[in-house]
Amino acid sequence: MNLPPLVQSFVLHFGEMGSRWGINRTVGQIYALLYVSPDPLNAEQIVDALGISRSNVSMSLRELQAWNLVLLKHLPDDRRDFFTTPDDVWQILRTLAEERKKREVDPTLSVLREILMQQPASDAERHAQARMGEMHSLIEQLTNWYDDVKKLETDRLATLLTLGAKVTRLLEAKDKIVSLGRSKRSPEKG
Amino acid sequence: MNLPPLVQSFVLHFGEMGSRWGINRTVGQIYALLYVSPDPLNAEQIVDALGISRSNVSMSLRELQAWNLVLLKHLPDDRRDFFTTPDDVWQILRTLAEERKKREVDPTLSVLREILMQQPASDAERHAQARMGEMHSLIEQLTNWYDDVKKLETDRLATLLTLGAKVTRLLEAKDKIVSLGRSKRSPEKG
DNA sequence: TCGTAATTTCAGTAATTACTGAAATAACAG
DNA sequence: CTGTTATTTCAGTAATTACTGAAATTACGA
Structure with missing residues (x-):
């Protein structure tokens, strides 16, 4: 070398x-x-x-x-x-994410979908199918999020990252306001 | 089998x-x-x-x-x-993320840090170091985001995912309002 | 302490993956 | 065409990784 x-x-x-x-x-x-x-x-x-x-x-x-x-x-x-290689490291990241998803996630998603279509023939299979369902919906949520986020231009993506979990604090505030507004008509737990 | x-x-x-x-x-x-x-x-x-x-x-x-x-x-x-395995698939996801980070990301981050401390001895090394710097800060942004997000309880995390890129639309709106408010005192591009 | 069941370790082997050098193919210029 | 250079293919081999069976270790109960 x-x-x-x-x-x-x-x-x-x-x-x-x-x-x-x-x-x-x-x-x-x-x-x-x-x-x-x-x-x-x-x-x-x-x-x-x-x-x-x-x-x-x-x-x-x-x-x-x-x-x-x-x-x-x-x-x-x-x-x-x-x-x-591309000059832009963010572009590299996008490609990497896309290719890893294609190779490491998509095949599993489609296998899960196929299995979930089948009729379980026993309690064991019923239970297994339920577990696979949980896995399937988790992966779907993740990939939906990913599909949404991957379209962002670099600086918006960077903003999103910088913000991180702070977003949920905004949401907490929003939740409170909304539930206050609703409380007269249809009060709920919490 | x-x-x-x-x-x-x-x-x-x-x-x-x-x-x-x-x-x-x-x-x-x-x-x-x-x-x-x-x-x-x-x-x-x-x-x-x-x-x-x-x-x-x-x-x-x-x-x-x-x-x-x-x-x-x-x-x-x-x-x-x-x-x-744990019953909660979100917990499984967290563990997976943590362990993959530990094995696949952290070692690279520390190697990059070490190399970035060194004194470049040529233009080639100077250029390489600049590139590694870009990679380093990208990874740092990602891991900072991750550290922030991993602390969320499951339902907040789910909310964050569901929201996805929509967050940035909120931010766009916010940007406009802020820049409008600022425009009298210190006008800027955009 | 002895015996027994559960688990781990590890040397040897099987299976897989990575790499090389030689030959084949491709892409041109004259 | 022919010769030259660039690239790819691929059979053979090297290196690595996965797996097994036998032996060793551990963790008890009698």
């Missing part, structure tokens, strides 16, 4: 974390390298930087493309492929 | 997804089985249900315990260990 020390630490870390993130070492290292490189890199440069085989680079770049995590660039009068 | 068909589909799916979720097949299957079982199960019952070795069950339960995803129960006059 042939990199400035500071970059090397980063690249090695991404390599190690790769397995925890569901990608492999090489894919992690290549992504890290592209992320910190000032300019797009071609395959040969990646080979030189990381000291891995050309074919491994080819396969790993293909993997990163399948994840939509890299951009393919071309220089004039040069037919080699050059790769970068 | 010896399970009602409906449960078996669920268990097999969790097994297959296991690798995508960073756990292995057996761990996924055991978790799924415990999740849908009406009562806690002991190791022998898991062996019978899934048709895997006793030692594999032992190791996989240990793994699930490391993730805080299962509860250990004891029946009176029975010294075997029985395992379940």
Whole structure:
């Protein structure tokens, strides 16, 4: 491996974390390298930087493309492929979220839906189905929220994050006001 | 494998997804089985249900315990260990989020912090450090939001989710009002 | 302390995943 | 076409991860 020390630490870390993130070492290292490189890199440069085989680079770049995590660039009068990551980290986050949802959540959601359609044939199955129903509606709530939030432009998203749980304090206040207003006509618990 | 068909589909799916979720097949299957079982199960019952070795069950339960995803129960006059999952799916979600953060995010955050302390020795390193800084602050914003939100009780969290992006519409309105109020004294762009 | 059941550990093996080098394919320029 | 460079494919191998069975350990009750 042939990199400035500071970059090397980063690249090695991404390599190690790769397995925890569901990608492999090489894919992690290549992504890290592209992320910190000032300019797009071609395959040969990646080979030189990381000291891995050309074919491994080819396969790993293909993997990163399948994840939509890299951009393919071309220089004039040069037919080699050059790769970068998007400049905007928020955009990277969006892509990551989208792809992980597609791979890690959607299949489960559809399996759950299918099972929930079936007729339970015993108490055990009835109970199991009820549990799967709970899981299903939890995931649905999460993905609905996600679908809603992913459309936000970056600065609105940042606002939402900064606000965090404070929002619910507003809601508490609102609840009080609403229930006060309602209390004459239809009083309720609480 | 010896399970009602409906449960078996669920268990097999969790097994297959296991690798995508960073756990292995057996761990996924055991978790799924415990999740849908009406009562806690002991190791022998898991062996019978899934048709895997006793030692594999032992190791996989240990793994699930490391993730805080299962509860250990004891029946009176029975010294075997029985395992379940929490009843509350929201609690499960919280645990999952906490553990994934611990394993998948925190190490990167601390590596980034360390690297950002260092003195860059070239333009390349300066650029890399700037990029890592962007990543670092993105992750910090996300984890701050998470720390804020994780404290909410379940129904407040559900409210927050249901509201989703609608919150920002409130904010837009608020922005307008505030800027209107300010416009006489210190007019600004927008 | 002995015996028994429950659980864990771990060396060996099976299964899976990652990586390489060589060959094939593609994309051009002359 | 032919030669050259870039990229991909893929069979074989290396490395890693998962799983098993046997032995060891633990936790009791008699």
